[in-house]
Amino acid sequence: MASAQLTASSISARSFPAFEGLRPSSVKFAAAGQVKFAGINQRSSFRALVVQAATVVAPKYTSIKPLGDRVLLKIKSAEEKTEGGILLPTTAQTKPQGGEVVAVGEGKTVGKTKVDITVKTGAQVVYSKYAGTELEFNGAKHLILKYDDIVGILETDDVKDLKPLNDRVLIKVAEAEEKTAGGLLLTEASKEKPSIGTVIAVGPGPLDEEGNKKPLTVTAGSTVMYSKYAGNDFKGKDGSDYIALRASDVMAVLS
Numbered sequence: 001m002a003s004a005q006l007t008a009s010s011i012s013a014r015s016f017p018a019f020e021g022l023r024p025s026s027v028k029f030a031a032a033g034q035v036k037f038a039g040i041n042q043r044s045s046f047r048a049l050v051v052q053a054a055t056v057v058a059p060k061y062t063s064i065k066p067l068g069d070r071v072l073l074k075i076k077s078a079e080e081k082t083e084g085g086i087l088l089p090t091t092a093q094t095k096p097q098g099g100e101v102v103a104v105g106e107g108k109t110v111g112k113t114k115v116d117i118t119v120k121t122g123a124q125v126v127y128s129k130y131a132g133t134e135l136e137f138n139g140a141k142h143l144i145l146k147y148d149d150i151v152g153i154l155e156t157d158d159v160k161d162l163k164p165l166n167d168r169v170l171i172k173v174a175e176a177e178e179k180t181a182g183g184l185l186l187t188e189a190s191k192e193k194p195s196i197g198t199v200i201a202v203g204p205g206p207l208d209e210e211g212n213k214k215p216l217t218v219t220a221g222s223t224v225m226y227s228k229y230a231g232n233d234f235k236g237k238d239g240s241d242y243i244a245l246r247a248s249d250v251m252a253v254l255s
Helices: none
Strands: 004-007 026-029 035-037 070-075 098-104 108-110 113-115 124-127 133-137 140-146 150-153 168-173 196-202 223-226 232-235 241-246 250-254
Touching: 098 140, 150 168
Parallel strands: none
Antiparallel strands: 004 026, 026 035, 070 098, 070 140, 098 124, 108 113, 124 150, 133 140, 168 196, 168 241, 196 223, 223 250, 232 241
16 A cells, blocks of 8 residues: 655654654655654654554453453454445455343442343344444454443344334334425435434333333334434345434424
């Protein structure tokens, strides 16, 4: 991979007041996430900065036991090919949001009630996109996250079969309008993402202050309006769009 180089004609040492001893030579950005400063005298020393995607657990550790209401997942591999068999570059591969439960914590106490984690080891689950901490363990990518960050259990490879957990709701998104009110056809880029859909499944509800389940007021089959930028988007096998979000992000029931 080619390196990007800024020479002394375009950058001055005065631009880096915190780096004592930097001479107006060059700053070179190398591959593999390293940043190197050339022309630094012997009085100053800097280590190359290397950014890693996940924490690596040393081989001497043979097990990981999550604490409290945390869950350890083994992450599914990203898709390397399209459905048509075309190889995808790393930058185009979809970040997986599913994994297998490897270990669970002992749960938590809410009020005076001990609340256990209901997912079991071996269960296939879907989790929030930006949740948890990634780590490499036994040569595979894992994720340790809060139980509440698990969206639902998915025992098949079709998102319409998702069983939401806690206060999550699964919605089949209404199709975007293809024409304006005046009858003009809309291109894909100009179609506005709808925030209306039909509830497919609902979770058992959140916990109240005493640790008891509080049933959701939203029911399956209802047509609802939800917050535009909430939840996690999925594509179903039937080509339809689905979204899993918290019940609090449902703004209204339409009839």
